[in-house]
Amino acid sequence: MKYFVLLAGNGDVGAWEQLTPEEQELIFAKFGAFDDACEQKPGVETLAGEALQDDSTATTLRTRGGEMTITDGPFAEATEQIGGFYVIEAPDLDTITDLCRVLPPYDIEIRPVVDMG
Amino acid sequence: MTSKSDQLSTWADQVVAETYRSDWGRLLSLLVARTRRLDLAEDALSEAFARASARWPSVGVPANPAAWLFTAASRVIIGQLRSEAIHGRKAQLLAVRDDWVQPTRVGDIGDLDDERLALILLCCHPALHPGARSPLALRLVIGTSTDEIARLFLVSRSTMAARITRAKKKIIAAGIPLSAPVDAELRVRLDDVCRTIYLAFTAGYAPATGPDLLRTDLAGEAVELATVLFGLVRDAHQVQALRGLLLLQHARRDARTAEGRLVRLAEQDRSLWHQDELRAGTELIVELPVSVGYVEELRLQALIAIEHTRVSTASATDWSAIAALYAGLETLTGSPIVRLNRAVAVGEAESPNAGLAITDGLDETLSKNHRLHAVRADLARRAGRFVLAHDSYVRAMELCANDVEYEYLARQLDGLDTPNL
Numbered sequence: 001m002k003y004f005v006l007l008a009g010n011g012d013v014g015a016w017e018q019l020t021p022e023e024q025e026l027i028f029a030k031f032g033a034f035d036d037a038c039e040q041k042p043g044v045e046t047l048a049g050e051a052l053q054d055d056s057t058a059t060t061l062r063t064r065g066g067e068m069t070i071t072d073g074p075f076a077e078a079t080e081q082i083g084g085f086y087v088i089e090a091p092d093l094d095t096i097t098d099l100c101r102v103l104p105p106y107d108i109e110i111r112p113v114v115d116m117g
Numbered sequence: 118m119t120s121k122s123d124q125l126s127t128w129a130d131q132v133v134a135e136t137y138r139s140d141w142g143r144l145l146s147l148l149v150a151r152t153r154r155l156d157l158a159e160d161a162l163s164e165a166f167a168r169a170s171a172r173w174p175s176v177g178v179p180a181n182p183a184a185w186l187f188t189a190a191s192r193v194i195i196g197q198l199r200s201e202a203i204h205g206r207k208a209q210l211l212a213v214r215d216d217w218v219q220p221t222r223v224g225d226i227g228d229l230d231d232e233r234l235a236l237i238l239l240c241c242h243p244a245l246h247p248g249a250r251s252p253l254a255l256r257l258v259i260g261t262s263t264d265e266i267a268r269l270f271l272v273s274r275s276t277m278a279a280r281i282t283r284a285k286k287k288i289i290a291a292g293i294p295l296s297a298p299v300d301a302e303l304r305v306r307l308d309d310v311c312r313t314i315y316l317a318f319t320a321g322y323a324p325a326t327g328p329d330l331l332r333t334d335l336a337g338e339a340v341e342l343a344t345v346l347f348g349l350v351r352d353a354h355q356v357q358a359l360r361g362l363l364l365l366q367h368a369r370r371d372a373r374t375a376e377g378r379l380v381r382l383a384e385q386d387r388s389l390w391h392q393d394e395l396r397a398g399t400e401l402i403v404e405l406p407v408s409v410g411y412v413e414e415l416r417l418q419a420l421i422a423i424e425h426t427r428v429s430t431a432s433a434t435d436w437s438a439i440a441a442l443y444a445g446l447e448t449l450t451g452s453p454i455v456r457l458n459r460a461v462a463v464g465e466a467e468s469p470n471a472g473l474a475i476t477d478g479l480d481e482t483l484s485k486n487h488r489l490h491a492v493r494a495d496l497a498r499r500a501g502r503f504v505l506a507h508d509s510y511v512r513a514m515e516l517c518a519n520d521v522e523y524e525y526l527a528r529q530l531d532g533l534d535t536p537n538l
Contacts, residue, residue: 001212001292042215092212092294093244112291115209 002113009107129173141260146232165189214296241309249284358415364398365422436466469500487516
């Protein structure tokens with residue numbers, strides 16, 4: 001199955017800019033460890049994985065009555081802290097949640113991707 | 118005229134009913150494990166039972182009813198799979214973990230406790246809605262009807278049906294896997310697993326519907342599941358508490374009915390209690406430390422059972438101690454059912470009127486539960502409040518769907534001395 005893994009909130013990590021360089025280093029190390037763990041796990045393949053720039057760089061598009069408006073900022077307060085995402089092929093939900101324990105302690109949302117095959 | 122065919126018909130119906138009770142969970146677990154089609158297995162097994170009901174009365178009961186049902190249900194599923202293949206549809210399979218070993222013992226369905234536990238564990242996955250876990254497990258593993266589950270959880274049938282359907286869909290869509298029964302991370306699900314087994318026991322101990330007062334076979338299955346679970350995780354306190362509690366309550370099974378009638382605790386023949394089980398249950402409970410959460414709920418309930426069973430006569434029962442334990446349990450759970458039981462205990466420890474006072478305010482949550490009215494009726498009768506007693510018995514009888522208990526209520530109402538009416 002294909003899963004979309006959204007780093008949805010700061011969780012125990014806190015805001016990036018408030019971390020010391022040593023703490024940021026540790027976070028990078030955990031992302032590296034996650035990549036390694038995914039690679040070593042049978043049946044698991046990382047198809048995409050990106051970190052996103054912060055919400056001050058976000059642009060939101062809304063269409064109402066056929067009219068699209070463009071505004072500055074994130075879509076909703078709940079999406080302000082989205083920091084990145086992965087698309088991962090894995091055999092089941094437990095495998096993904098186990099792997100996510102290796103990631104820095106962000107709040108994470110996992111969604112299965114619709115199988116178009 | 119009772120012909121041979123009538124006798125066969127009655128017997129066949131009984132075998133269908135008995136097989137449903139004793140083998141539904143095993144058969145479904147096996148079907149799910151082998152086909153990985155959670156969506157089809159339940160309907161297919163229901164269909165197989167419907168076919169058995171239609172066929173066995175006329176052509177006879179097969180030598181191995183469970184194996185017949187398994188084959189019939191498998192054929193239904195195979196038919197569905199063919200139809201899907203023809204239409205080019207590809208349904209998603211239930212995920213399985215790499216530690217999962219597909220069971221092969223089709224012919225030997227008497228020894229599949231682990232498969233049932235695996236299915237219960239699946240239903241108790243933390244990614245499922247907490248309010249759906251035990252209901253789903255009861256539906257799938259015990260075969261409890263949605264009506265009865267709704268009643269156990271004090272919600273409407275439609276709410277419960279929607280909850281169960283949503284949970285089943287999520288298991289498949291999110292890839293929640295079937296896995297081996299015990300693993301370190303599975304321990305987080307033990308509370309829900311214990312809750313499910315306890316509810317299954319309760320459903321057997323006091324079935325809300327039907328002609329039986331007790332389904333000791335169903336309760337016995339739950340005790341057996343608790344024993345298997347205890348064998349797998351001996352160091353888990355909630356499992357120890359569950360097993361102790363079930364042993365203590367099940368030990369009284371033979372004394373709870375006589376000549377098809379409900380026998381109240383006070384009138385039970387204590388020589389019929391299984392003393393070895395009471396001892397084993399008590400030993401498991403007294404060594405547990407005071408705790409919090411669900412394990413404490415189970416422990417307090419078991420301590421109440423011990424209070425009831427440790428004395429040699431009903432009149433020696435320490436009702437103050439029981440009332441205090443119920444008070445602790447009520448604080449912990451906020452359950453209206455617990456409050457109702459506390460009312461009974463206070464009615465004995467203090468006075469019937471003190472018990473009645475505690476039933477005040479319960480109508481909001483339990484107005485449609487016959488036990489509230491039955492308890493109130495008994496307390497009112499003893500307090501000499503005959504009008505309240507009369508009305509409460511009548512209300513309890515209107516709501517009671519258990520035939521044997523209904524009869525008890527009717528006898529109480531008949532015997533009610535009503536000079537003031």
